[in-house]
Amino acid sequence: MSVKETELPHFKQPLLRTPFHNRARELSQHDSFVAWAGYTTVDVFTTPEQEYFAVRNATGVFDLTPMVKYRIKGPAAGRYLNHLVTRDVAKLKVNRVMYTVWCNDNGHILDDGTLFRLGEDEYWLCSAERQIDWLLDAAIGYDVTVEEVTEQVAALAVQGPTSCWILKQLGLAGIEQLKPFDIGRFAVEGVEVMASRTGFTGDLGYEIWMPPDKAEFIWDRLMEAGRLRGIRAIGSQALNAVRIEAGFLMPHYDFVSAESTVRLGRDRSPLELGLDWLVDFKKGHFNGRRALVAEQARGVARRLVGLDVAGNKPAHSALLYTEESGRQEIGFVTSALWSPTCKRNIALAIVNAPHFALGSKVWAEIYLNRELVWERRMVQAEVVEKPFFAPERRRVTPPADR
């Protein structure tokens, strides 16, 4: 039975199932599913720890079908995108991918995502939020078509030190030649797939894009190909851990899209999120440029930074202060993790000026539940460089087999 046939009307079953749903359900030991972008997806298959180490030690497979995908086509596609996003799209060559953000006129981030150049006049924009309304508004005056293709494409992230070897076993001949952010086309027993050397783990890894009706076939072949090299399906908990180590931002955790903020001051600019390197002021006009030029001139009021937190208790949602006494509040933690690979207690945090400078010392207020008794700890934290984990192997081409 296909996934579609088992689906009830949306008022009885609001969440969609990905083409890998039946496979995921077989492997999920806890029935632990969560909603993500309108789909039901696995939170934990077995244990978050084992799934985490699959990515850092062997290979983890993550179903990223719910990632929202837009196909942008037409003679003006490149110019349109260059107006839309903060990076210089003119520099994006065919069969290359770039990470970027896009802003409203106030220079506040609507979303971050990856831009794939599939042909001379054809792109994919992958994002966390659905925003066809904005993308079409921004297309006024451009000869482009913007179409959401999320349901037309199934996708798997295959990430970890053995991922290249496994994909070679799967039959993706020549995949080892892909440099980071390259796109290649391959065939698995006649089934055409697209692979990009991209990911959300900060590690060696690839994303495989395929037609939904071939999804189960590819999944089965992939799992078989990786059997001897530690392949394992991972859920969103493990993914969250590796992306924090990589210093990647998660919408709804580290920032809120300006399309959904009700309160003033909750919007974030790319400069505030420490994404200055994504903003190309030299490329000419783009949405939000004027506001960002002004913000850069006056300096940001707050910035998202990496923290190295004392002790081993993750500083989830901790408020930050200048001193141990907790008199002056200067920010808050957005994501926190004890990093099993770095053996450091790490966090991403929004910190007010001037306390976000590298090397600044702040205090984090951590609450610990110890057998139902809540204890409060003030621990010191230092503003440090991101990413926390950046292995050489993520860049080496061709990659090692393990």
Add this chain to the structure above:
Amino acid sequence: MSGANGATKSYDVIVVGAGHNGLVAACYMQRAGLNVLVLERNDYIGGAAVSRSLYPEFTYSNCSYVCSLLRPEIMRQLELPKHGLQIIPYEGGCTMMQDGNHLALYDNHDALRREISRHSKRDAEAYDRYSRDVMRQCKFIKPLLLREPPDPTSFKWRDINELLYIGKRFHNMGEERMYDTVRFWTMSAADFLDEYFESEIVKAHFAGSSIIGTALGPRSPGTAYVLLHHYMGDIDDTVGAWGFARGGMGAVSNALGSSFKASGGTIREAASVSKFLVRNERVVGVALDSGEELYASTVMSNMDVKRTFLETMDAGDLPSEFLDQVRKFKIRGSSGKLNIALDGLPEWTAIPKGSPCTRGDMHITDTLDMMERAYDDWKAGRWSQRPYVDMLIPSQIDPTMAPPGKHYMSVFVQYCPYELADGPWTPEKRKAFGDTVIDAIARQSPNFKSLILHAEIRTPWDIEREVGLTEGNIFQGELTMDQLLFNRPIPGYAQYRAPVRGLYMCGSSTHPGGGVMGAPGHNAAQAVLRDLKKVA
């Protein structure tokens, strides 16, 4: 209460009208230590928030029928849950379309997005931006509801302070939202919705709340605010949610009455006031239809401004310009109501089996044009031939309204004029109005007519006669910018005090307006307590 020998017990305050605002005000004043008497013309309390049984074993919410705007602060401070008030949110809503399709609204965000996508993918995503912008405006307005509107022409410390408070809140919204506010308060609902949505059915569904209770069409400027007015409430902190009061809307009034009596207050039913008594420019009490006179140095009217000043006072006691402005205040009858006892649940051809969207507000107007045409009929002095209805079947959720398997249906109808072009309302015309509505509903439900056991049909004329609302206008005055804030009801008289000393207004004619909110009653009571130095 007056004794048999004519000796009169004295009261600090007499409240005229036991509508929800009168009762709210009475509760606050009684709790502050004043001795309060509430007089009600009907032999039951509640005004337009009543539950009555007109057919065996059925209870109707005869006038107002759903609840959202009643301020949670009031429910809490007056201990209304302890006195029996329970409000249950409803599950969704829908508009049935003439082509057999429908648009449903679901609580679940993902289900809702997929549902709107059936009509327009773009609108499904624009909905989030629409909600955000509406929410931003609600956040600005909400704290103003339970405050006396400041007079911008006044140099009193209190007014200046309040203006500063509003100005600060306004400024804190940020530029974009400040621009939006002015647009929101002046635009038509159609123009406003056009900025977000492309699909006719989506616009028609959301436009419904911009015309309810209003003698304006969706293309009339000012209706965007009316839409917003219906979003300002919340149920258990879910902003914009609407729900059923268990036992019907009378449960609100009964809980208020019970709370009032528990704190020592007195209510006299079947006591119709004929005149406010004024001596030396000061109110001294009221005269009843029976000729009986009751005295108090403070009198508060829960009636609308026209009824209060044009019908229950001597013109000689009031300034002429003020009276003239009262005459010009817009209170226009635009809506009717059907309360129907059903032998079973109607089947809806447009709604898929199992959809919970019928457990909320249901509509049958699927384009803005159709809604505007319905308004055109009203302008011509006839009821809409294709009326807009806001219909609910609360008995699907509330087990107290009808016997098991049977259902109570509340149908709010727009538009229905107070005065018909072809002469006064007659029983025949009332029936014809009811038939027009029933026929319109029956087009979407083949078994609807056969299920009808009893129907109460109420025209604006009936509502005025039974409830006392001028022209049957549910808001005691249009909610348009010219009649809001410091201009509601009359410029210079927005702070609940009438031009006669000791006389106060607490009905929905005053800020912040109608919709079973209780805020006017609360604010009027605070004005009295301040004047009597009962609060700081």
